[in-house]
Amino acid sequence: MSPSPVAPDLDAVMEACAGLLGLTNDPAWREPVLANLRVLQAAAALVEDFPLPDEAEAAPVFEA
Amino acid sequence: MVDSQDWSLAPAAGIAAGVASGAVGAREVVSAALARIARIDPAVHSFTDVLAGRALARADALDAARARGEEAGPLCGVPFAVKNLFDVAGLPTRAGARINRDRAPAGRDAALIRRLEAAGGVLVGALNMGEYAYDFTGENIHDGDTHNPHDLTRMAGGSSGGSGAAVAAGLVPLALASDTNGSIRVPAAFCGCFGLKPTYGRTSRAGSFPFVGSLDHLGPMARSVADLALAYDAMQGPDADDPACARRPPDPAGPGLDGGVAGLRIAVAGGHFAGSGEPEAFAAVARVADALGARATVEVPEAVRARAAAYLISAAEGAALHLDRLRHRAAEFDPAVRDRLLAGAMLPAVFIERAQRFRRWYRAAVLELFRDVDVILAPATPCRAPRGGQTTFVLGGVTLPIRPNIGLYTQPISFIGLPVVAVPVWPDDGLPLGVQVIAAPWREALALRVARHLEREGVVRAPVARLP
Numbered sequence: 248m249s250p251s252p253v254a255p256d257l258d259a260v261m262e263a264c265a266g267l268l269g270l271t272n273d274p275a276w277r278e279p280v281l282a283n284l285r286v287l288q289a290a291a292a293l294v295e296d297f298p299l300p301d302e303a304e305a306a307p308v309f310e311a
Numbered sequence: 312m313v314d315s316q317d318w319s320l321a322p323a324a325g326i327a328a329g330v331a332s333g334a335v336g337a338r339e340v341v342s343a344a345l346a347r348i349a350r351i352d353p354a355v356h357s358f359t360d361v362l363a364g365r366a367l368a369r370a371d372a373l374d375a376a377r378a379r380g381e382e383a384g385p386l387c388g389v390p391f392a393v394k395n396l397f398d399v400a401g402l403p404t405r406a407g408a409r410i411n412r413d414r415a416p417a418g419r420d421a422a423l424i425r426r427l428e429a430a431g432g433v434l435v436g437a438l439n440m441g442e443y444a445y446d447f448t449g450e451n452i453h454d455g456d457t458h459n460p461h462d463l464t465r466m467a468g469g470s471s472g473g474s475g476a477a478v479a480a481g482l483v484p485l486a487l488a489s490d491t492n493g494s495i496r497v498p499a500a501f502c503g504c505f506g507l508k509p510t511y512g513r514t515s516r517a518g519s520f521p522f523v524g525s526l527d528h529l530g531p532m533a534r535s536v537a538d539l540a541l542a543y544d545a546m547q548g549p550d551a552d553d554p555a556c557a558r559r560p561p562d563p564a565g566p567g568l569d570g571g572v573a574g575l576r577i578a579v580a581g582g583h584f585a586g587s588g589e590p591e592a593f594a595a596v597a598r599v600a601d602a603l604g605a606r607a608t609v610e611v612p613e614a615v616r617a618r619a620a621a622y623l624i625s626a627a628e629g630a631a632l633h634l635d636r637l638r639h640r641a642a643e644f645d646p647a648v649r650d651r652l653l654a655g656a657m658l659p660a661v662f663i664e665r666a667q668r669f670r671r672w673y674r675a676a677v678l679e680l681f682r683d684v685d686v687i688l689a690p691a692t693p694c695r696a697p698r699g700g701q702t703t704f705v706l707g708g709v710t711l712p713i714r715p716n717i718g719l720y721t722q723p724i725s726f727i728g729l730p731v732v733a734v735p736v737w738p739d740d741g742l743p744l745g746v747q748v749i750a751a752p753w754r755e756a757l758a759l760r761v762a763r764h765l766e767r768e769g770v771v772r773a774p775v776a777r778l779p
Contacts, residue, residue, distance in 0.1 A: 260657060261657060264656065264657035268638070268656055270638055270656065271642075273642075276641075276650060281654075283650050283651050283653075283655075286622075286654075286715070287623060287655065291658070293616055294616055294619050294623065295662075297672075299665075299669060305664055305667035306525070306668070306727075
């Protein structure tokens with residue numbers, strides 16, 4: 248169960264997210280940000296590949 | 312051997328005993344520390360702020376209290392310094408960032424500074440760090456790099472590089488630091504000193520600049536285990552000002568520190584923690600394991616995935632924290648930090664939720680291990696301190712970027728908040744390596760007891776660096 252059956256177009260993701268979040272999209276930063284996105288995408292795929300029971304709740308503790 | 316008159320190199324416990332007995336005054340101790348900082352630190356570059364006036368005034372107040380017959384605290388007259396993400400009254404909390412210099416000066420000291428000073432400690436300054444704590448190198452493009460006191464051409468490690476270097480250089484016996492993914496344990500390993508990353512929620516983070524709220528820890532670094540325990544015991548306890556600080560009573564480590572290791576079940580972490588590093592990293596673990604009679608191995612399940620999940624959460628939570636600064640002042644960040652944070656801002660929320668759900672599973676799986684063992688040993692870093700400015704290294708035959716990979720072995724442990732004492736091992740005439748002594752949640756006292764035993768046996772030690 249990987250996040251997407253096709254390799255995502257991270258360049259398009261970056262473009263869209265920068266617009267959505269109001270972030271500067273300096274051309275000089277494009278490659279290093281993309282490189283980081285690739286690493287994060289791979290980390291996300293690794294985490295998502297692990298089958299979790301539906302009952303596994305997120306870990307951050309909140310005490311009311 | 313420390314000259315008994317050279318108070319600048321004395322351990323915290325020795326200073327406190329000396330001040331309590333009247334053998335030395337707090338002013339004399341603090342003056343000696345300030346003089347050593349002025350002489351040595353230009354080469355090491357561990358301090359960003361030296362607070363001579365404040366420190367001497369505090370020392371005089373302690374000496375006056377002693378003269379009135381008031382009881383001396385357990386850290387009476389002990390100089391200490393803090394990573395510059397701790398609030399210090401009167402200073403903008405810079406957290407290694409140029410942007411933060413525009414902040415208003417802090418109105419009061421961070422909670423842990425107040426607790427150490429309540430025990431008699433004397434704050435002498437603030438220490439250099441990697442920008443916004445998103446770093447394992449100890450390098451800082453705004454304030455300059457902190458150098459490893461044992462070899463000035465090498466990295467101090469980060470992000471608490473100033474804390475590790477100041478302790479190793481003998482500038483202070485005690486420093487405070489933070490650890491989100493390894494930022495206490497990495498500089499402790501590279502600089503050859505002791506570091507304690509307590510259980511998540513044990514020490515108050517109130518009045519410190521955050522990085523990743525669900526992973527941030529604060530703890531001490533020192534040149535002896537007794538000094539670590541002294542500081543830790545003075546800092547424990549609930550604090551309503553930190554929403555993650557546990558409502559548990561303190562569990563002092565000092566009283567049982569010399570209890571030894573008889574009967575303890577100690578194992579070495581295998582799998583992820585036994586691969587990818589340099590041979591000397593594993594030799595350091597083997598040396599510690601031999602000294603403890605630890606022959607068993609345990610497999611920490613899914614450690615690689617745990618590291619990936621910690622990596623995702625760090626990038627996303629860090630990005631959320633800095634979003635406004637990324638929008639308006641992106642050019643003022645260290646590019647290595649900015650580029651990771653920008654990428655972190657672009658992660659779908661489901662990735663992070665998934666990582667946090669995995670964290671729950673992983674926590675339960677690792678806690679199962681502690682049914683059969685009391686302490687787990689693992690390397691702190693995959694190698695000794697790299698050269699300053701080095702950007703890649705070769706691990707297991709693969710060339711990798713240094714910055715994210717120095718924390719290979721620390722990230723899967725802090726991910727679930729386990730307490731760790733990083734102990735320094737000197738396998739030869741070269742630089743030191745660190746070993747993580749890992750215990751179950753809330754068992755800091757046990758990890759410190761094991762570290763103390765290793766220190767007493769001469770297996771681990773934190774000598775002051777030979778500097779001009």
